[in-house]
Amino acid sequence: MLDAVIENTAINLLKLAVTELPLDIKQGIKMALEQERNDIARNQLNTIIKNFELGANTNTPICQDTGTIIFYLTVGEKFPIISRLPQILKRATKRASEIIPLRPNAVNPFTNKNSGDNTGKYIPFINWEITSGDALKITAFPKGGGSENTSTIRMLNPGLGIKGIKRFIVDTIILAGGKPCTPVILGIGIGGGTDIAIKLAKKALLRPLSRHHAESEVAKLEEELLILTNMTGIGPMGLGGDTTVLGVNIEYAHRHPGSFPVAIAFQCWAARKASAKISPDGRVEYLTHKIKGD
């Protein structure tokens, strides 16, 4: 019974994610339009808004690239069927690919064969976090390829300090130009090691646009990076304008004295994610989207 609830919820989350942007992203894009001075950029933002409204109203995937399927799980230690979750989510991904539909996006790197149903080795990928309690929180996070291709990690010289981070981020966004489908959201992961910094950068994208980091010093850097990156003039789709970055979210870990990893995860404006909380008795609460008919 609970297996079916989880499977159906995961399918619903994938559908919500690919057809309707979360409220914070929609508001962020509309606010950007209000402040944009460049005509071509305004045209691009208007098209983006028209498109995501059409997607939501007609249950159509807003972008044809429905991404690599990634899930973030926060599992209460007392949630009953933890070990079956990977199997359930794989089944949900296959069914969602057919029902919604999702574009088949899982290719074997050696044979170039597309599996046809968005599953394969390690895919869908699951990020696990264990917590207290008995509930399961699932976030579906289909990640587009265009913005993934500009994501980067660099090991900075610790002597460069915070200034080094700012320069690296400005350089990287200039190098990326319009390729990651600007306006983007930047997830920045600092510290740990290479793998940890990249994980944190991606995880930072789960935080809503409107919410800054809890520590004021980090929040200040987020604000400053938003201003600096929008001074580039890259604009929506690289066609010029004031709107290049919608938000900057930073997460950090303590670093090794001799290393200073900084990772940047680019998220295109089609920042698709949807979350729900499932109780052991099968109750489902959707956290990011209003469910039609409710």
Next chain:
Amino acid sequence: MVEYHLRTPISEKDARKLKIGDMIYVTGDMFTARDSAHRRALEYHDAGKELPKDLTGKVLFHCGPLVKKMNGGYRIISAGPTTSMRLDMFEDKFIETFHIHVIVGKGGMGPRTTAACNKFGAIYCAFTGGAGALAGKTIKLVKAVEWLDLGIPEALWFLKVEDFGPLMVAIDTHNRNLYAEIAKQVVENKQYIYARI
């Protein structure tokens, strides 16, 4: 912003009238081609083999669509552009060989393609990246699909479109490339940003 509504076949003469910053909508025949289709089409040409369909005057769309199979046919659900720069290595020869005069994609193309646009009378237009639902709505019919062995995103999809757009002319036949001009400006802006860091 000047707005034009064009119908296929689009000729070299039509393309030469447009300039960067113009906005166009297209009605008529369009086909999709990504990396593998570009490569195979040119290989066919080099081997003296005919393509399954004539491409002359049709709009070339850099896109791997999201497709649903229904009632024995196909329907395009969502079809935004893919990154065009990956196809820059093929495009000058592709324009010349197959008489392409309108290309649609995202992110822009390089000096080789810009030169071919000038020489053979072609324009490159930006369709807003990610706006797949909107594009899907203007695709009225799948006329044919070829080379499905390349996979759904990489196959050649022949489509009938109605007022497909808005498309921003970003490379014109007069050697102007909007992306290159913006990129130059961005590099100039970098010194002001660095001064504030």
